[in-house]
Amino acid sequence: MSEKEKFVEDIADQEDDFSAWYNQVVRKAELADYAPVRGCMIIRPYGYALWENMQARLDQRFKETDVMNAYFPLLIPRSFLEKEAEHVEGFAPELAWVTRGGGEELEEPLAIRPTSETIIGHSYAKWIQSYRDLPLLINQWNNVMRWEKRTTLFLRTAEFLWQEGHTAHRTLEEAEERTLMMLEVYRDFAENEAAIPVIAGRKSENEKFAGALRTYSIEALMGDGKALQSATSHNLGHNFAKGFDVQFLDSDGERKYCATTSWGLSTRMIGGIIMVHGDKSGLILPPRLAPYQVVIVPIWRKDQDRSTVFEAVERLRKMLKGKVRVKVDDSDNTPGWKFNEWEMRGVPVRLEIGPRDVQNNNVVLVNRMDRSKEVVSIDALEARLPEKLEEIQKALFQRALDYREQNTHYTEDYEEFKQIIAEKRGFVRVKWAEDSAAEQAVKEETKATIRVIPFDQPEGGVQGKCIYTGKPATCEAIFARAY
Amino acid sequence: MSEKEKFVEDIADQEDDFSAWYNQVVRKAELADYAPVRGCMIIRPYGYALWENMQARLDQRFKETDVMNAYFPLLIPRSFLEKEAEHVEGFAPELAWVTRGGGEELEEPLAIRPTSETIIGHSYAKWIQSYRDLPLLINQWNNVMRWEKRTTLFLRTAEFLWQEGHTAHRTLEEAEERTLMMLEVYRDFAENEAAIPVIAGRKSENEKFAGALRTYSIEALMGDGKALQSATSHNLGHNFAKGFDVQFLDSDGERKYCATTSWGLSTRMIGGIIMVHGDKSGLILPPRLAPYQVVIVPIWRKDQDRSTVFEAVERLRKMLKGKVRVKVDDSDNTPGWKFNEWEMRGVPVRLEIGPRDVQNNNVVLVNRMDRSKEVVSIDALEARLPEKLEEIQKALFQRALDYREQNTHYTEDYEEFKQIIAEKRGFVRVKWAEDSAAEQAVKEETKATIRVIPFDQPEGGVQGKCIYTGKPATCEAIFARAY
Numbered sequence A, B: 001m002s003e004k005e006k007f008v009e010d011i012a013d014q015e016d017d018f019s020a021w022y023n024q025v026v027r028k029a030e031l032a033d034y035a036p037v038r039g040c041m042i043i044r045p046y047g048y049a050l051w052e053n054m055q056a057r058l059d060q061r062f063k064e065t066d067v068m069n070a071y072f073p074l075l076i077p078r079s080f081l082e083k084e085a086e087h088v089e090g091f092a093p094e095l096a097w098v099t100r101g102g103g104e105e106l107e108e109p110l111a112i113r114p115t116s117e118t119i120i121g122h123s124y125a126k127w128i129q130s131y132r133d134l135p136l137l138i139n140q141w142n143n144v145m146r147w148e149k150r151t152t153l154f155l156r157t158a159e160f161l162w163q164e165g166h167t168a169h170r171t172l173e174e175a176e177e178r179t180l181m182m183l184e185v186y187r188d189f190a191e192n193e194a195a196i197p198v199i200a201g202r203k204s205e206n207e208k209f210a211g212a213l214r215t216y217s218i219e220a221l222m223g224d225g226k227a228l229q230s231a232t233s234h235n236l237g238h239n240f241a242k243g244f245d246v247q248f249l250d251s252d253g254e255r256k257y258c259a260t261t262s263w264g265l266s267t268r269m270i271g272g273i274i275m276v277h278g279d280k281s282g283l284i285l286p287p288r289l290a291p292y293q294v295v296i297v298p299i300w301r302k303d304q305d306r307s308t309v310f311e312a313v314e315r316l317r318k319m320l321k322g323k324v325r326v327k328v329d330d331s332d333n334t335p336g337w338k339f340n341e342w343e344m345r346g347v348p349v350r351l352e353i354g355p356r357d358v359q360n361n362n363v364v365l366v367n368r369m370d371r372s373k374e375v376v377s378i379d380a381l382e383a384r385l386p387e388k389l390e391e392i393q394k395a396l397f398q399r400a401l402d403y404r405e406q407n408t409h410y411t412e413d414y415e416e417f418k419q420i421i422a423e424k425r426g427f428v429r430v431k432w433a434e435d436s437a438a439e440q441a442v443k444e445e446t447k448a449t450i451r452v453i454p455f456d457q458p459e460g461g462v463q464g465k466c467i468y469t470g471k472p473a474t475c476e477a478i479f480a481r482a483y
C-alpha cells in the first residue's frame, strides 16, 4: 500500500459516514479542536486564518454600506433579556449564567450574551434623540454563547464567533430595506467569496428569530444533502424599540419608535465551506478565502539537487510574495506526504518543482479539485497563477451549483415528499399554505423543516394546493433536513 | 460668551481635575460609554475605529515575526486555574464565575478568562510532541474579564479587549529572546504609531505577572504625572509548562519541558493616547491611528455660495479618497460648532473651505496641535497632507518626550523622593537594592511603586546606596504613582 493510500485511508468515506468524514477533516486539517470545556471549541491558526479572510471580505462590504464597528459588553442583566417576551422564551434554555464575581454573589445574575439585541437596545435608547441621529448602523465582531446539548465543531458549539449587525431606522420601510440589503451582502459574500450557491428568502413563522417581525436567510445545500442556514437578517420592527424605549423626535415634532434590524454570520459558515467543497482527500478551500492559495513542494532525491531546487523555490517565493498567498513546505517530510497533507488542508494550487523543472525553467501546477496538472514556465507563472485561482474559484461554485440543482426536487405529492426526504435528501420544493401547525406536523413526520420561502416565486403567484393541508397554496417553500 | 467658549467650558480643566477632564473627553468624543453592567464599557464606533487601526498596525507586526492568530475558549475550568499556584492566587479575587448553563447547575464552575495561559497550556500539551513542533507562536484578539472594584473607561474595566500572545520554545534562552522581541514590538508600536515615548525594562518581583519568571513592560507618563503600564511581556519559564505538562521530545531523545512566554496590549492603551496627547479642547489623535486624519468643514453664509462650496468639497473628497482618511462634516451645525466638535474628537487636521477659498483654489489647513493655519493650494494638497500628517505625528511624539523629560526626576534622598512624588509626581529615578519588603514599604508611605527597572542602566553598573535601605544598590529603578 502506498503512503498516499495509507494517509487517505485514515479518513472516513464521505458516502459511508459524512459526519465522521467532517469531524476528521476538521481535526486533520488543523482547523479546530474540541476545548476542555463541554461544547466549546479552539479555532486553530489555520482555521482562524480562514476566518480572518472571511472577516476582512465581509467587513469591507459592511463598511461600504456605512456600517461602523463597535463593542458591547459580554454580560447581559437578566432583567434586560426579560423585556422582550418572545426573545427570552427563545433563548432561556441555552443561557449560561454568571452568578459570582469578585468573590461575591451577584444580586442579579448576568447572562453571557447569546446575541446582543437587548443590551444594544438599551444603548440606542440613550444615543438616539432625533431623526438626525438615524439611521444608526453598527456591527460588532464578537463571541457569543448558547449552551447547546449536542455540539459539532463550527456547526454548533456552546461558544462561537460571529458578527452581529444592529441598525435603527426612522421607518419600518427603511428597516425592511436594510434587512434585505444585508441579506444581499451575505448572498454576495457566500457566492462570490465562499463559492457557495445559496437560496435567499424568508423564514417561516416557526423558524424566525425570537423577537423578530420577519427573518430572512440564505440557505446552502451540504454534500450530504442536508441544508445549512448560512446567515440571517432580521427585521425586528418595533419589538425591541418598544421593549427598550428606543424613540426619536421626528421632523414633524412627534416622538416615534425606531424600527430596528439585526443580522449575523458566524464561524458556522466555515462548516459550510468544508461540507460544500470537501472531497475524499479532505478540504478544498475557495481561493479567495484560502489562508494559502498556493503551496510549493520542492522535490529532489540526490543531495546535489537539493540546493538547486531550493534556490529556485526561493526565487519563486520572492516572485509571488504579495501577489498570491504562498506556503513553501520545506519540511523534512517526503513529497508524497506533503501532497497528501496540503490536499487534506485544501490548498487550491500545488506547485511541484524538481531538478528537471529547474533546468527547463518550469513548474508543475496541480489543481486541488481534480489533480489535473499543467506545466507552466516560471516566467509565465506570475500571470498564470491568479488566473488559475480564479478558474478554480468559479469551478468550485459551478460544481456546487450543479450539485444543488441535481439535489433539488419538486413534488406535489406528500408521500413522494416523505420518500425523497428519507432516501435522497436535498432540497424539496413544494406548494405550501403557510401554517405553523402543519409545518410542525411535517417536521415530526419527516424531520424536514421549511428552510426558506425563496424570493424566487412563480410569476403571477402560486396556483394549486398545499402539499400537506390541501388548502390553497400561498407560496412555494423549500423543505430539507437541516444542520 | 461665544459658542466656542461655551462648548469648551463644558469640560473640566486638565490642571484642576485631570480625571474629570479624562472622563468628559472619553464621553464627549464618543469613544466609550459605561455599560449597564457594573464596571463594563461600551466601545462606541469612533473609539472602536481607533482600536481597529491599532489592531491592524500591531497585528501586522506580530505576523512579521511569524505569529499566527487563533481563538481559545472564553471559559476556564476552575481546576485549570489551580494548576499554577501563584497564578490562581493573583487572579482569584477578580474572577467572574459561570455556575449555571443550559438550565442546570454546573458540576465545576467555569471562570471567564482573566487571561488564557492555563487553557492554552492545556492545548499546547496536546499539540506539541517533538522539537520540530517548536517554536509555537500564537496570538489571540479577544475579551477578558477582571472584576475590578474601581473602574475607569479604558484604563480599568471589568471586561476589556486585548491581544494575548502565547509562545512555546525549546529553550529558556529562546523564550527570553521572544519575550524581549515582543516588548520591542510594543515599544516600536507605542512610539511610532501612538506617538507615546515609553521606557522599556523589567518589572520588580512585586509587580510581575502572577506565575511569570520575569515580566517586562513599557511605561509611559501621562499628562497628570502618573505612569501607565502600556504593555507587558512575560517570560513564563517552565512554570506553566510544568503545570500543564507541556513537554517535547528533543533531538537528543530526551523529553523536556517547553519554555513559554505571554505578552499583551489592551484597550487600556487608548486611555494612554488620550492622557498623553489630549489638551483643554479635548482629544488629539496621532495621525497614524486616527479614524479620521482630516475633517473637511465647508463654510458659507449665502445660499448661493452653498453649492459652490459643496461642489469643491466633493472634489476634495474624491481627490483624497484612499490617500488619507477623510471625514466631511456636511451637517447643519455651524462652522464654529464643527470646529469645536472635531477638535474635541482629536482629528489632527482640519480643512476649512469657503467661497473665497474656492475662488482662489485654496483651502485653509488647521493643525489640531496648536491651531496654526496654513493656506494650501488645492493642487498641492494631495502632496502636502501626508507630509503634514507626518509632521504632526513627529511633533506629538516630541512634545510628549519633552514633557516626560521635564517630569523625570533623579534623587538620592528619600525625603526629597517623597516630596517629589507628593508634589510634582512624574517619574523618579533612584538607586535601588532589589528588595520586595522595601518596595512594599515605599508603596505604603508614598503610593509610588517601581514602574520599571529600565534596560538603560549606567555603564559599568550602579554605584552607591539604595535610596531606601541604604544597602549597595543593584540597579536604578523608576518609581511613580500609577494608573
Ligand SMILES: [Zn+2]
Binding pocket: A408, A409, A410
Ligand atoms: Zn428529484
Ligand SMILES: [Zn+2]
Binding pocket: B408, B409, B410
Ligand atoms: Zn526634578
